[in-house]
Amino acid sequence: MVAPPEGGGHHVFELPRVTALLMHALPRFIEGVIAPVAVFYAALTLLGLNGALVAAVAWVYGGIAYRYARGHRVSGMLLLAAVGVTVRAATAAATHSAVMYFLQPTLGTLTISLAFLASVPLGRPLAMKLARDMAPIPEAFLKHDRVHRFFLRISLLWSMVLFANVGVSLWMLFNESISMYLWFRTGIVAGLGAVGVAVSVWGFKRLVRHVNHEPAPTA
Template structure:
């Protein structure tokens, strides 16, 4: 039996997908601290130490920042995200290679090439009809299989996977050019601004597009 809206005395129909996205402001409040901790702060910490103490000082500061974040969570009894553990492993390897070669370019080359690999992964998932954007979205927000099987939803995730492939490719291409043609300071600020601007724009398009997809899917039964 459909429920009744007491204000209008009309029956209401629940959307078939059975879930709703949290408000955008709530999502931003949750994502912003992690973005600052994982993207903005490490760049600022490394660059400040690099200017004051040289390459080795910057490398040590970057490693201490990541492991300090893990230790802080452990002391407070908070779970440590898997991505943070992977970041700790990555920054350790990068710092060791940069210290061995004496080149800060080596430290920043790996994540830039990693960005290019992520772009290729998003792109490859489209012709395979297994869009990576769908996998990431369902990891964050569980979705019913009946909803995911709908043609409109499938097309949406394919298009969003292409969008993110282009975003990561542009990020990697510009970052590589700046890394090899400009100073490390210029690279840090350009890459940070690039990641922030492109990521925010792509995330906004993704969220707005998904909300639109939800509205279309939710309105479909009403037309029957």
């Protein structure tokens, strides 16, 4: 949110409470992350592997087409879900190996990590787009040079976190049983994600304090 200008045209951005951020982000998280997985597994039970692939792809791209048709903004999470489900569908269509099946989410993660990395030299940090989905951040705040540099660094951070996720997943998939992979890989990946979230939130709060305490621009 934006506080009223103080002593001139300087707008102060106040970070909403964590509960407000969660309530704002939850529908997008369900739409872009939870729903595609639920659709896939429901279709897998009813229609088999090929039917599940078609259903998952149709769900994600149908959601994107629906938003474009209605003139609504497509969330970053939904775009990432589209990238991930495309990679998984292509891989599953090429092979029915059990190892390859569990490799699909890892390939999707690798693609997303590359997307974060590629957004840095392009100067269009993917982390900034995701942050807009997570919180109602005003455009004036996002246009600040310090804010742009911060999101470039956070995009690089998440690229590294996801690369580590991929490394752990690949090692466990090819060196441990499937059951060990499912249980322990989930815990390790959750820990890596928690570290990334903690660093991102701490850095963003610090950024907000710095930007809010900058003097208002003079005419």
